[in-house]
Amino acid sequence: MAAVDGFWGQAWRRYRRRPLAMAALLFVVGLAAVAVLAPAIAGTKPVVCRYKGRLYAPCLAYFDRRLEPAIFAKDKFRGSYPRNLAAKDPQSWAIWPLVFQDPYRAVRADEWPGRPENPAMDKGVPSRAHPFGTDQAGVDVFAKMVHGTTVALLVGFVSMGIAGTIGIVVGALGGYCGGWVDALTSRITEIVMCVPTLVLILAIMAIIEKPTIWHTMAIIGFTGWTGIARLTRGEFLRLKGAEYVTAARAAGAGPVRIMLRHILPNALAPILVPITFGIAAAILVESGLSFLGFGSPPPTASWGSILNGARSNLGMWWLVVFPGVAIFLTVLAYNLVGEGLQEATDPRLREARK
């Protein structure tokens, strides 16, 4: 006889039975892989190269500019590797990204030996060289999309990480402690609920000196925790009267231990659901902001900013279709994952289905 699965094991088994939810999960995992490997999929900096006897990974500069080895600046590479590597060190070798295209600029003529300059304006129709076309400035849309994945996933996870942490802490305190703590946290939650996220983002972006994508994520996170807090509070209210909690208390466990070790794991399943939906919502908000031109500063590659480029010329359909489909599928996938999670973990829904 197989060992009896725990709660999460059972939930996973039930989740696996739902093909749509599984497909969505695979899609999300795939996106995460693309996000992490983005510089190796599309870029103009070698993934790994050997130069003057040492190994470097200049592609990491796509994650953070400071990770680009200074030797290339010293040797006046000026951002262009293929010819400079060969010219300045004939012994050098390099592993290149799958697609030699940059998400921030148009690749120039003959930058990669024999490759023509990227087409610009409405000439950038999808072709073999540019499967997703190029935008007005000649930047390859595929490269932008791949690097935009990083932005989309980061926005989702970072903002919901912040929101989840705040929401769970506030909700747990209110639900478990009750009394004036509950009154206070509930009122705070209600106040934050009234803050319009979009307007707040616009206002803060106008104030700060150097707005980045991280500011957007922080604001979404700091305003998006209210739903999570209310759910957590409800779960904690319900569970703090449970027998095992009374037992733990009788055994001398402190309130922090009871909250973290005993109640939280049992409350987690319903809390995960709004977090998943929140990720989808955060991606939508970021895309919307970029579309309106208030998102991450140019030339950050974000799906919304590609859409924004289509506003001035609707004839460039590839600037609408590819990022549009990507946003749609990603948001749909997160919602499906959330729904699958809900059905797999909520016993009441399970009962109803039988």
Next chain:
Amino acid sequence: MPLFLPRHPHGPAGWRCLLAAGVAVAVVGCGRSEKPRLVAEPESPAAPVMPPEPGPAAPAEATFLPPSLADLDRDAKWIDRPVKQGLAVLREQQAKEPVLASVAEALALRNDSPEANAKILSALGRLPEPGAADSSARLDRHVTGDLSSTNPILISSSAEFDILGLTGFGLFSFDRALEPFASAETVVSWQTSADGLYDRIVMRDDLVWSDGTPITAHDIAFTYRVIMDPRVPVPAVRSGTDQLKGVHAYDDHTLVFFHKEPLATNIWNINFPVLPRHIYASTWEEDPTLKDSPEHVALEEKPVCGGPYEILARKRGQEIVLRRRDNWSTFQGKVVREPPYFRDVRFRIIEDPNTALLALKSGEIDEMILQPEQWTTQTVDDGFYELNTKATAPEWVSFHFAWNIDEPFFADRRVRRAMSYAFDHDRMLEKICLGLYQPCAGNFPPGSWMAGTKPLVPYKQDLDKAETLLDEAGWSDHDNDGIRDKEIDGQLVPFEFTMLVNQQPFRIAICTLLKENLEQIGVIVNVRPVEVTALQEMMQKRTFQACLSGWGSGTDPDTSENIWKTGEMRNYSGYSNPEVDRLFAEGRRELDRSRRGEKYARIQEILYDDQPYTWLFWRNSFYGFSKSLRGYVFSPRGPFHYSPGSGSLWKPRAE
């Protein structure tokens, strides 16, 4: 007809206005009237273009006692000045120009080459043969924003200047080459004293306001008093008039303008819009705002007009319809002036350029300004050419990166030059401006009399030179992180700065190109798009490091003094050079055009060497026109904002 020149409050004759952030503010003369106005670019709502007048103006006339005309005649040696009719001047010029194509040919052409453009302008830009114009036609113009006032002296936005150009009364104008003259439609003679201190005008006696009351010299003297009264909130037209000592009407038709100093710019100072004295004399003292009292509210709706058109109807936010005045062209039953070609002129208010293009394609409007991308990609198909054609010409609107010299980065001239050497100017012209704009290397339009004979060449991209200059200035990579830095006050400051730009893809693309170029040599640029008004405020307070902005030029180089002179209001770069300051002061007092030109050319050379700006391009005019429209002729300030300007447009009689 008069063209009114709005002045910047801090300049003797404001002919340059801030284009930062998308409100292109060109000072323009209105078609049939000679005072220029400001235009907002179609991509942005028409914002008030001139900043409001700060501080009260000196009370005029209170202390000024004009001498008698006999005394004046005895003291002054009068020199006759030109009195012309804008349309007649243009007709003469066109008679000498060769016709490059027939109308039918031009209408069948696609404007895809300079030759085609020249043919279209040559054939369709002609004035009508006598009787060829349809005198009952309506012109549908496009403006990007509504009026905030119809009062002539409260004008400030581009739409207000456009309307006033057709409805306002004035004495002076300037032609396609921006040469000033007195308008023969309103003036009999214009004389200036040899010492440059007086201008004497004799007005025609066959002029009436739209209510039938005669227009006299007293109206002009009265308007001057109202403009200069500090209680009246005049946004744009007071700068210029504040350079006058006084204006005095000796009788109904004789008028003398008294100047404080004999300046080359005096001609622009005596050119201001005119109010009907019989209407406002009794009301303005009670309500100096000219807007609030019931009488003034009624006048806002139905102003008494002195120009060839009057306001017929107005739907706020949608349209303004003007009707031709019969008592403008006829007096006591006789035709005394050439009537304007159109019976009605309708101004359609459409903010969004994409919506406006749809309106043009469907024939709802007869003309509009086209964006570069619209010009190259959205006006090339049969759908556009079915009803419309398009034309282009150079215009005096230039764009630049402005460097804040007070910042540690840009105090050193070598660094500013390095910025210019790092920027891929050619690529910008070719790939972002799509080859549509002219390269710009200095502050005065090439080929103009103030730009000198030696044309300036833009700094060509030369990264080695840029790096050498930066190394010389002390900006090199001391801490080996790939980014240049310099020790300032014991701290290692990395060369990383913020470039402000307004929210327009086209302008952002230029900044992104600079970012890419500078990153190649270890300088980090953060491009930060901001909203128009925020950008203007940061420039005015000088809380920026660098920004992309532009200036629209007017008619006289003197007005750019407040951009370059030490400590001036619009000297956003914080530039200071005693020689430039001195040359501006000398230029204003030099009355000889060629000697004056030399001074301004020298200023331009100094600025070129110092590079307080990295100059980018001159933005040309790009217009879409209905195929039924004729008579568009371009000046350095576009097709409408000179004399005759919009007054030269006509539609042919139906066959």
